[in-house]
Amino acid sequence: MGNSWLPVQLTQMAHNVDGLFYFVLAVVTFFFVLVEVLLITFLVRYRRTKRNQVGANVHGNNKLEFVWTLVPALILVIMGVASVHDVYAAQTQPAKPVVIQVIGHEWYWEFKYPNGVDTHNDLRIPAGEDVRFDITSQDVIHGFYLAPMRMQQDALPGRETQFWVDVEPKYVGQTFLVPCDQFCGPGHPTMVGHMTIMSESDFNQWLATEKQQQSKSSGS
Numbered sequence: 058m059g060n061s062w063l064p065v066q067l068t069q070m071a072h073n074v075d076g077l078f079y080f081v082l083a084v085v086t087f088f089f090v091l092v093e094v095l096l097i098t099f100l101v102r103y104r105r106t107k108r109n110q111v112g113a114n115v116h117g118n119n120k121l122e123f124v125w126t127l128v129p130a131l132i133l134v135i136m137g138v139a140s141v142h143d144v145y146a147a148q149t150q151p152a153k154p155v156v157i158q159v160i161g162h163e164w165y166w167e168f169k170y171p172n173g174v175d176t177h178n179d180l181r182i183p184a185g186e187d188v189r190f191d192i193t194s195q196d197v198i199h200g201f202y203l204a205p206m207r208m209q210q211d212a213l214p215g216r217e218t219q220f221w222v223d224v225e226p227k228y229v230g231q232t233f234l235v236p237c238d239q240f241c242g243p244g245h246p247t248m249v250g251h252m253t254i255m256s257e258s259d260f261n262q263w264l265a266t267e268k269q270q271q272s273k274s275s276g277s
């Protein structure tokens with residue numbers, strides 16, 4: 058669930074990313090506390106107590122050095138493998154995704170749906186389905202940022218980037234913000250879209266209605 062600490066988790070990927078975050082946070086917190094406690098303990102315990110005191114002449118300790126090299130190396134490998142696993146999962150194509158084109162403009166988001174419907178700053182996502190975003194930009198670099206999915210991808214002119222999401226159906230009816238997170242000019246702060254999670258049938262109905270209206274207004 059969302060709280061003041063982290064946003065709501067709309068997808069399984071969001072849970073995975075948060076799991077990774079908490080794992081890294083736990084590891085660094087443990088070692089931070091360990092090192093600080095040892096530092097303060099040693100400062101107090103081995104402080105100079107006599108005048109002109111000379112410390113022991115230590116040249117090294119192979120066993121200790123081996124351990125403090127191997128343990129951090131192993132932890133880094135574990136973090137690396139877990140991260141790479143999630144990165145690949147986010148970019149591996151699902152079988153039959155609903156493809157939504159995302160185009161960054163100065164200063165709004167354009168979304169193009171499979172049946173040709175075109176909206177500005179109005180992103181609709183069917184829950185329970187694999188939705189792929191094909192992301193690009195019409196002018197400068199923008200950043201397509203879906204915090205509740207824990208996904209971010211730059212929108213680059215002349216290049217297409219992708220990721221996909223599968224939103225859990227219990228979030229149908231909820232609305233979230235779709236900000237641009239790359240500073241893209243004076244209108245950057247106003248570049249915020251809205252994303253609405255819909256049921257599959259509502260999504261298809263909305264697409265059909267929108268299609269009719271858009272073809273009427275374009276006079277074709």
Ligand SMILES: [Cu+2]
Pocket residue numbers: 161162164198199200237238239240241245248
């Ligand atoms: Cu932007």
